[in-house]
Each structure stands twice: as structure tokens, then as C-alpha cells.
Amino acid sequence: MHRKxxxxxxxxxxxxxxxPLLDCAGRNREIKKSLVPPAFLSRICDAKTIRGIGVAYxxxxxxxxxxxxxxxxxxxxxxxxxxxxxxxxxxTASFLEKKIQNDFTTGNTVxxxxxxxxxxxxxxxxxxxxxxS
Amino acid sequence: MHIDARELxxxxxxxxxxxxxxxxxxxxxxxxxxxxxxxxxxLLEGGGFEYDEKVQDLYDGKTTGQHYFPLRSAxxxxxxxxxxxxxxxxxxxxEIDFQKRDWVPxxxxxxxxKDLDPFYARAQENVELGPYEYNLDYWQKKDPDLxxxxxxxxxxxxKIWQFSPPTRFGPKYRKRIEDAKNIQLYTYANLTDIISxxxxxxxxxVTVKNHAGKEHTVHAKYxxxxxxxxxNARILLASNKQAPQGLGNDQGLVGxxxxxxxxxxxxxxWLDRPNSxxxxxxxxxxxxxxxxxxxxxxxxxxxxxxxxxxxxxxLATARNTxxxxxxxxxxxxxxxxVDLYQNFRKSDHAxxxxxxxxxxxxxxxFTRVEQAPNPSSRITLDTEKDSLGMPRSILNWILTPLEKKxxxxxxxxIGQQAGLAGVARxxxxxxxxxxxxxxxxxxxxxxxxxxxxxxxxxDSKAGVVDADCRVHGIANLYVAGSSCFxxxxxxxxxxxxxxxxxxxxxxxxxxxKRH
Ligand SMILES: Cc1cc2nc3c(=O)[nH]c(=O)nc-3n(C[C@H](O)[C@H](O)[C@H](O)COP(=O)(O)OP(=O)(O)OC[C@H]3O[C@@H](n4cnc5c(N)ncnc54)[C@H](O)[C@@H]3O)c2cc1C
Numbered sequence: 001m002h003r004k005x006x007x008x009x010x011x012x013x014x015x016x017x018x019x020p021l022l023d024c025a026g027r028n029r030e031i032k033k034s035l036v037p038p039a040f041l042s043r044i045c046d047a048k049t050i051r052g053i054g055v056a057y058x059x060x061x062x063x064x065x066x067x068x069x070x071x072x073x074x075x076x077x078x079x080x081x082x083x084x085x086x087x088x089x090x091x092t093a094s095f096l097e098k099k100i101q102n103d104f105t106t107g108n109t110v111x112x113x114x115x116x117x118x119x120x121x122x123x124x125x126x127x128x129x130x131x132x133s
Numbered sequence: 134m135h136i137d138a139r140e141l142x143x144x145x146x147x148x149x150x151x152x153x154x155x156x157x158x159x160x161x162x163x164x165x166x167x168x169x170x171x172x173x174x175x176l177l178e179g180g181g182f183e184y185d186e187k188v189q190d191l192y193d194g195k196t197t198g199q200h201y202f203p204l205r206s207a208x209x210x211x212x213x214x215x216x217x218x219x220x221x222x223x224x225x226x227x228e229i230d231f232q233k234r235d236w237v238p239x240x241x242x243x244x245x246x247k248d249l250d251p252f253y254a255r256a257q258e259n260v261e262l263g264p265y266e267y268n269l270d271y272w273q274k275k276d277p278d279l280x281x282x283x284x285x286x287x288x289x290x291x292k293i294w295q296f297s298p299p300t301r302f303g304p305k306y307r308k309r310i311e312d313a314k315n316i317q318l319y320t321y322a323n324l325t326d327i328i329s330x331x332x333x334x335x336x337x338x339v340t341v342k343n344h345a346g347k348e349h350t351v352h353a354k355y356x357x358x359x360x361x362x363x364x365n366a367r368i369l370l371a372s373n374k375q376a377p378q379g380l381g382n383d384q385g386l387v388g389x390x391x392x393x394x395x396x397x398x399x400x401x402x403w404l405d406r407p408n409s410x411x412x413x414x415x416x417x418x419x420x421x422x423x424x425x426x427x428x429x430x431x432x433x434x435x436x437x438x439x440x441x442x443x444x445x446x447x448l449a450t451a452r453n454t455x456x457x458x459x460x461x462x463x464x465x466x467x468x469x470x471v472d473l474y475q476n477f478r479k480s481d482h483a484x485x486x487x488x489x490x491x492x493x494x495x496x497x498x499f500t501r502v503e504q505a506p507n508p509s510s511r512i513t514l515d516t517e518k519d520s521l522g523m524p525r526s527i528l529n530w531i532l533t534p535l536e537k538k539x540x541x542x543x544x545x546x547i548g549q550q551a552g553l554a555g556v557a558r559x560x561x562x563x564x565x566x567x568x569x570x571x572x573x574x575x576x577x578x579x580x581x582x583x584x585x586x587x588x589x590x591x592d593s594k595a596g597v598v599d600a601d602c603r604v605h606g607i608a609n610l611y612v613a614g615s616s617c618f619x620x621x622x623x624x625x626x627x628x629x630x631x632x633x634x635x636x637x638x639x640x641x642x643x644x645x646k647r648h
Contacts, residue, residue, distance in 0.1 A: 044403040044491050044558060104553035114561040116548030
């Protein structure tokens, strides 16, 4: 194979690969956006308070202070395994709502800045604080 | 019949079948039970029918330990007693309150809730409450707008409270007492000493004094101390001529186990949408009943916490209310009560218009928790004496970590249940954030509830009075009031202390019948 045609083919191949990668990043951004802010909290307090809760969470659990990890944690199923990838905003909302409900049922709660929260919504607040800082 | 003891010739001897000392909620409730009986009842009241500075000053004393209201103003010293100032909040103790709880040291009454039930029903009338009904279903049938928050009853339940008008025992019962032929009410008759026989097995007589310089002696078959938990202990300790440690104090228990209710703002409940909160609201003087949030006995056992209930009030208003411990600071109770009402009124005016912001759907959680019985929390005698020559009292109010742990857990359970129901989130106040912090904030206060200083036990080594409220070892001396409480439970004490006093009264009726 001529060197030139190899370069051409490689370039085309890269371009072909980059399109789904870009697509994937865009989708991630969309999902991330659908994970924040925590719905219930946003109905009762302002963004500053939610950010404060998020900062409190990441300083208590500094290893979780990463967007990708928080996203994985939020999208993990009830057993905390296999991240699920819900498609639309409504699907994400109802998925999180169920998770929050389950947190309260099983006592998977934390106290952050005094707020008694489901771990899921505290993680949402953490993701929100990172995304908006 | 009424006699002013200042008008009697000094050295008078008064005689009767039963001598009740103190005409407050406890003493008057007993006296009312004996009207038209064949027995002669002597009712001794230290004050007159009106407030009197000199008499009130007999209550002055020191406080150490946890910051408390001035002793001089925390009680009223005249006919009717502290019902002249009480707010009328009433509820019944729960079954668990009478039980021995291994996580609550010194808990366990020698009587049960069932034993008190018939007397609670009678006590309701004395304080002009509604029907003897503390079941939410009953009240909901009367008013379907009383809608509870949708919380799991196995964790958080609705404890019903009823509100007395509040009944002021002085004006309410004065005429009935004065008109009763078999009751001799002596005002300005301050008990200053109890004299027992030589082997301290019975009371021979009591001494009363007043500021007119008169001193009288009272003889009776039975004596009942009904002067409030601080004064009951003080009188027993100061009556030390025959028993150097004080009467009924062979085990050194008189005055110990002083308990209060911790009444403290603890958190905020934020609803995300308007909810009918009528069941939980209270308009002083108008509301007849309401509910407070309480923790089930099972959960108290599981988490090893004290009993408590949580009231809800609109946050916008509550935030502007000064803590009562900062308001009730003076030595004149008449001024303190005015300041207290002004404080509530002021905060009402500061309330923003409804619907303006999420805060209109937010409520302050105000937790009232029992204090764990603690022998170090106690009343002792001072070397300083009052104007009638009695040693003054010293209150050393001591709290334990269990109270704080319990407040935190109670609010946390409410928070978890509110979250689970999807109706609200709870925010704890900052002093509760750190589980390992057992200090108390400056606004920690009590409810002017004095309890435990002559605790009840069938074992004479573990209590001052027996299950009939008789002082161990002294055949004819009884104590009426919340000083006999073994544990404080969550509700304010007056309804229970009246029930206990009526029970004591029935016990004495039985005794007199037999003789
Ligand atoms: C501001 C305030 C609000 C309150 N609100 C409530 C409430 O909402 N609900 C509730 O349950 N409780 C409430 N309480 C507490 C309630 O007032 C008491 O529990 C109740 O009055 C106690 O009754 P008692 O008869 O034991 O004592 P008291 O009512 O204090 O009566 C004692 C009587 O003994 C007399 N006395 C004292 N010493 C002597 C002596 N040496 N010789 C002769 N007589 C003597 C006194 O003059 C008085 O008349 C409140 C108290 C205060 C101060």
C-alpha cells in the first residue's frame, strides 16, 4: 500500500471514529444536565444552598469529587452496579425519583449542612456544585 | 371557709383530718375531691388571693449547672399557684413512659398508664379540657380538615394535645372552696417546718408562719405536701429537727432527679407544596386540640432514645421569636409573663405575607423531650435563709448526652419519613449537625416544668414516696405533684400531676373509710 493512501485511509478512519465519540460526549453532557439540580431541593431552596450541600458532600467524600464518577454513581442501579443510561430527561427524573425513594426506605441517607437527604440527592447536589463552579 | 392566718392570734392550733399544704393545681384538685365529705380538710396556702412581693420572694434561690429561669419567677406563690401563669398545654403520658427502659437509667414507674387512665379522665374536667380522647381518628371525625402528614405511623405518629382555656385555679375554684363547709382554707399560712414523732415514723404537726410575725401549729391525721417539685423537696430537706438529713431522706434521694422538659427549636420542615397543616397549628386561647409528631415506642427502643414530641409552627413567624430562656429573665413573674406574650405577638407581626416565597411552606420543628432521670440534677439547701427563716433552694440542673442524642434522632426520623413520603425535607439546626457534640446552645431552655425531686418507687431505697405517694417510712405524710414523677415523659406535667393527685385522694378516702 502506498504511504499516501495509508494516510488517507487512516485519516478517514479517525474521522469516522471521532463522530461517535463527539456524539457520545454530547449525549453525556445531556445526561449530566438531566441529573441536576436535585428536583425536590430545587423546589424548596435556592441554587446557592444546593451548591453548599454539594460542597459539603464532596468535602466529606473527596474521592467522589469527580463529575464522571458522580454521574456513574447516580446512574448506577439499586445494587450500585452497571450504570444505566436512561434516554430522555423524564426517564432520568423518574429513575432518580425511584432511587431517592429507595434511599429513604433503606436508610441510605446523609446529613449535609443539616439537611436530611437521600444519598442520591446529595450526590446530585455535589454534581451540581462541580458543574456550576 | 376562708381564714387569713395573719389575723389569727399567734400560737393558734389548727386541727383537721387531712391537711393539704399548697393551693395550686395539685392541692386544689385534692381539696375539690373532699367537698361535702364528712371529713375536716385544712388547706394551707402560703400566699393570699393576690400576688404579694414578700411571699413571692420566699421562692428565690440560686441556680447552677445548665442555665435556667430565675427560681423566684418560675413559680407563683399565691392561691391557685402557678396555674396563674400556665399556658394550658395538656396531653397524656404514653405506656412506654411508665416502663423500665434499659437505655434510660432509673426509669420505670411502680404504676402503669392503665392505673392512671380513670384519673386522667377526671383530671380533664379540672382543667376544662374536651372529651378524654387522645386518638386522632376521633378528632378527624369531628373535623375532616385535620389531615395528618402522610408519614409511616410505625415510625412517626400524631400525638394529640388538648388545650385548657387555660384554667386559672385561683379565680375558678376560690368560691367553691370558700363555700365548702368542711374545708378550712388558711391563706398566708406558709409551712416552714414538719415535726415528726421521735422515731420519725409519723408527722405530729406542722408549723406555719407569715410576715405578720404569726406562727401557728397544725395537727391532722394525714398531711399532703402540694407545693410544687422544688418546694416539696425544700420543705422535706429543711424539716431536719428529728431527721438530720431531712424527712424521707434516709437514702439521700430527696431533691435528686430534678427533671425539666427540654424545649428547644431543633430543625425546619420544608414542604414542596401547600398542605393543610390545620392539625398541627395552634392559635393560643382558641385552638382546643392539635397534634405533635411523636416517635413510636418501637423506634424509641430500637434507637435507645428518650420520648419526645415535635410541634410545628410557621417558620417565618418562629424565626422571629426570641428563645424563652432569653425572655423570661427577670425576678418578677408578672413582668416576665408580659414579656413572653409580647415576644410571641412581635414575631407574629414580623411574618411576611403568605405565598411570597418557599418559606411560607416551611415550619419550625420545636422538640420537647423528656430529661433522663439523673441523680446529680438536684435541689439542695443553701445556707442563706428566706424572710421566714427557711433555707433557700439551690437548683443544679444537669443534662446528659442522651437528651441531645434523642433530639437529633427524633428530628432525623421525622426527616427520613418526610423524605420517604416525598412531602418535605428536614434541616437540622446547626447545634445538631455533629453527632459527637454534646454541648448545648445558648437558647436551650425548659418549660417551667419541675419534676422528680421526690420520686416514686416501691423500693424505699430507690424512691422517696411509694406508689400511693406516701413518703417511705412516714405513715401519714404524702406528696402530691410532679415531684413524684419517676420519668418526665414528653407531655407537660400538669394533667398527669392532677391525675396522680386525684388518685392519691381516692387512696386516702379508702383509708379514712377503713378507720
Ligand atoms: C409560664 C408557665 C407556663 C406553663 N405552662 C404549662 C403548660 O402549658 N402545661 C402544663 O402542664 N404546665 C405548665 N406549666 C407548669 C404548671 O404551672 C405546673 O405544672 C403546675 O402549676 C404545678 O402545680 P402544683 O400544684 O404542683 O404547683 P403550683 O401550681 O406552683 O402550686 C403550689 C402552691 O403551693 C403554695 N406553696 C408553696 N410553698 C408553700 C409553703 N411553704 N406553704 C404553703 N403553701 C406553699 C404556692 O403558693 C402555690 O399555691 C407552666 C408554668 C409556667 C410558669
